[in-house]
Amino acid sequence: MTTINNNLTIGSIIVGTCDNLSHEGVGICHIPSENQLFTIFVENLLPSEKAQIKITKLTKNYGYGEIVSIYADTRSPLRSNPPCPSYAICGGCNIMHLNYQASLNFKKSMLTETLRKIGKLDNPNVQPVIGMDNPSYYRNKVQVPFQNESNKTICGFFARNTHQVIPLKECLIQPPISTEIVNFIKNLCNEFKIAGYNEQNQTGLIRHVLVRTNNDLSAIMIVLVLTQNNLPSKSQIISKIIKRYPNVSSIIINVNDQKTNTILGKNCYPIYGNDYIEDTLLGLKFRIGAKSFYQVNHVQTEKLYATALKLANLQKTDVLIDAYCGIGTIGLIASKMVKQVYAVEIVQEAIENAMINAKINKINNISFKCQKAEEQIIKWQKQNIKADAIVVDPPRKGCDEKLLATIIQMEIKKIIYISCDPATLARDLKYLTSKGYEIKIIQPVDMFPYTSNLETVVQLYRK
Numbered sequence: 238m239t240t241i242n243n244n245l246t247i248g249s250i251i252v253g254t255c256d257n258l259s260h261e262g263v264g265i266c267h268i269p270s271e272n273q274l275f276t277i278f279v280e281n282l283l284p285s286e287k288a289q290i291k292i293t294k295l296t297k298n299y300g301y302g303e304i305v306s307i308y309a310d311t312r313s314p315l316r317s318n319p320p321c322p323s324y325a326i327c328g329g330c331n332i333m334h335l336n337y338q339a340s341l342n343f344k345k346s347m348l349t350e351t352l353r354k355i356g357k358l359d360n361p362n363v364q365p366v367i368g369m370d371n372p373s374y375y376r377n378k379v380q381v382p383f384q385n386e387s388n389k390t391i392c393g394f395f396a397r398n399t400h401q402v403i404p405l406k407e408c409l410i411q412p413p414i415s416t417e418i419v420n421f422i423k424n425l426c427n428e429f430k431i432a433g434y435n436e437q438n439q440t441g442l443i444r445h446v447l448v449r450t451n452n453d454l455s456a457i458m459i460v461l462v463l464t465q466n467n468l469p470s471k472s473q474i475i476s477k478i479i480k481r482y483p484n485v486s487s488i489i490i491n492v493n494d495q496k497t498n499t500i501l502g503k504n505c506y507p508i509y510g511n512d513y514i515e516d517t518l519l520g521l522k523f524r525i526g527a528k529s530f531y532q533v534n535h536v537q538t539e540k541l542y543a544t545a546l547k548l549a550n551l552q553k554t555d556v557l558i559d560a561y562c563g564i565g566t567i568g569l570i571a572s573k574m575v576k577q578v579y580a581v582e583i584v585q586e587a588i589e590n591a592m593i594n595a596k597i598n599k600i601n602n603i604s605f606k607c608q609k610a611e612e613q614i615i616k617w618q619k620q621n622i623k624a625d626a627i628v629v630d631p632p633r634k635g636c637d638e639k640l641l642a643t644i645i646q647m648e649i650k651k652i653i654y655i656s657c658d659p660a661t662l663a664r665d666l667k668y669l670t671s672k673g674y675e676i677k678i679i680q681p682v683d684m685f686p687y688t689s690n691l692e693t694v695v696q697l698y699r700k
């Protein structure tokens with residue numbers, strides 16, 4: 238070891254003990270410096286571990302460091318050897334160095350703390366996280382960036398906190414066939430001189446490849462995200478893909494010519510097979526378009542939906558609203574338990590999928606609207622629709638306050654809130670509990686093993 242001191246300069250090596258984990262699973266150390274405690278975030282360090290830490294970045298109020306070595310006698314019993322060879326550099330997973338049960342406990346306490354701090358809930362009764370029996374190869378959607386490096390097209394995930402692509406080898410959270418297909422397409426790009434994208438000067442043709450698989454891998458969708466709708470050697474590329482991977486049922490070009498971090502552009506052009514992929518969930522069939530949302534972890538989605546619908550405690554006479562419905566999954570599964578479902582979603586393609594999904598499953602007691610949920614619910618209120626229950630499943634930014642205010646005005650008895658972001662969930666629960674709703678059950682579900690992301694279902698009743 239070179240230097241050990243508490244002078245906080247970039248490159249200096251200090252000794253610190255991890256007190257806690259941040260919400261992203263990063264170790265937090267408090268280092269005495271100039272008569273006060275200074276916070277240093279250290280990736281991969283676990284609570285109570287003492288380590289020599291190299292300072293890599295400093296701001297006025299906190300800094301970042303990387304582990305040089307952990308004192309062996311302080312090594313956490315919760316530590317596990319990450320099974321992924323790229324874990325140390327890849328930005329995909331961030332808590333693979335915690336054993337799986339410890340990662341579930343971490344998620345539970347992170348959620349509890351967020352509900353206390355942001356939600357101002359005194360004693361949130363968070364249930365143990367519903368885990369996955371085999372938490373690997375679960376992602377049914379993979380989106381891999383393509384770039385240009387020394388006139389070669391490369392692909393892989395971004396290295397942690399950067400846009401630098403690291404080669405895609407084995408990935409433990411997506412099916413091996415998805416990894417294989419992405420690398421196969423990369424090789425085709427080099428064979429047919431299709432240049433990877435350059436973010437700086439926005440040159441090159443191929444920006445991303447998205448692969449979506451159904452649960453039994455009998456159907457595979459490939460989306461080539463290009464800067465323009467012009468794929469050289471298109472028919473040769475298609476036939477090589479199909480010959481090698483006969484289960485590919487759909488190849489689509491998506492055009493994204495904007496300077497943006499958003500992966501998909503506005504327009505899709507199917508070049509082979511269907512413009513959807515079909516999957517089965519809790520006994521129903523669902524068509525999913527390239528731009529439609531679909532939960533990424535099949536096994537856990539069935540547990541999530543079953544939990545949500547059990548908590549909804551639906552009656553045959555109930556009217557249910559499914560807000561942020563995507564391709565209609567929750568509303569359609571719930572439809573046999575209730576009298577009528579009203580569903581709303583903002584993405585046109587998802588609503589088109591949802592309507593077809595109702596047809597192929599022969600479900601007639603559901604109607605879909607393509608609209609902002611916060612606007613559509615006001616229309617339903619004006620139409621005097623009396624809902625007994627509502628499922629809200631918003632994106633990470635949570636529910637629009639207008640939607641929550643209308644739920645309150647409509648006096649909807651039961652709310653099932655499905656959230657993929659504890660912070661916005663806590664904000665919305667604070668609002669709902671201040672306006673007469675009572676939280677009965679908070680049930681987290683591990684949809685994203687090896688990452689710090691968490692899905693939560695909350696059951697609320699109007700007092």
Ligand SMILES: C[S@@+](CC[C@H](N)C(=O)[O-])C[C@H]1O[C@@H](n2cnc3c(N)ncnc32)[C@H](O)[C@@H]1O
Binds near residue numbers: 531532563587631
């Ligand atoms: C987390 S997904 C849930 C989808 C669906 N419930 C499911 O489980 O598959 C959130 C959905 O909300 C949609 N969305 C985003 N903002 C919206 C808004 N303001 N109004 C309606 N839908 C919205 C997204 O397009 C996405 O389909």
